[in-house]
Amino acid sequence: MGNGSGRYEVKRCPRCDSELYADMDVCYGCLYDFSRGAAREVPLPSVMERSLALRHADEVGVVVRGSALEVWTPVGDGGAVVGGRASCDVILRAPPVSDRHLRLVPTSDGMEVSDLGSSVRATYRSRPIDRRVVVPYGDAIDVCGCQLTMTGPRPTSPSGT
Known part of the structure; x- marks a missing residue:
């Protein structure tokens, strides 16, 4: 088109x-x-479906939502690798998911998401993640049909307002 x-x-x-x-x-x-x-x-999603992300809103991690599951997992300071391989920190079982699809690293502004050479790019706000992007806590990315919502503390304004 x-x-x-x-x-x-x-x-x-x-x-x-x-x-x-x-x-x-x-x-x-x-x-x-x-x-x-x-x-x-x-x-x-109903309030009940979003409740997992709300319960962990101040904890650094990720809510993984697929067609048949919703689970929260913490992401430590060293980050986490998402992919289809059993050695990954977050394992996604979907055919288009690469063995090592992407890396999540917490920052003060949100979760830094880096592509690890995947064959099907994750998307953030409908745009492919080609390199690195910081996804604010509370926002989500799509990885081959799975939604990953970043959880963590919201930044506080320097003026205290």
């Missing part, structure tokens, strides 16, 4: 404001279904 200039047409999801290719029928950020419209959309 290019326009001849090498750029692709995009649209915004009306529910989560993710930027998507114009020909996509489903938003992978929130599962909004464009073909059904707002009347029959898939609901956002």
Whole structure:
């Protein structure tokens, strides 16, 4: 769906404001279904589904949410490797997940996410993570259909407000 200039047409999801290719029928950020419209959309996660992230909101770690599970795991100062290999700190069992997919390292501003040469890039706000990006605590990334929500203390303003 290019326009001849090498750029692709995009649209915004009306529910989560993710930027998507114009020909996509489903938003992978929130599962909004464009073909059904707002009347029959898939609901956002309920308060109960988000409660795990809320319970660990001040602890440095990650909530891993897949189609059949939701689990929180801490991430220490040395970071954690996410991938399909049994030696990883966070193991994701999905066919497109690389053996060593990405690395998470806590910072004062959020979780630094680094790609480790994966074949299918993780995305943050619908954009591929090619190198390193700091994902603020409370925000999430998508790794091959699994949502990883970063948990940790919110930064305090220097003025104390």
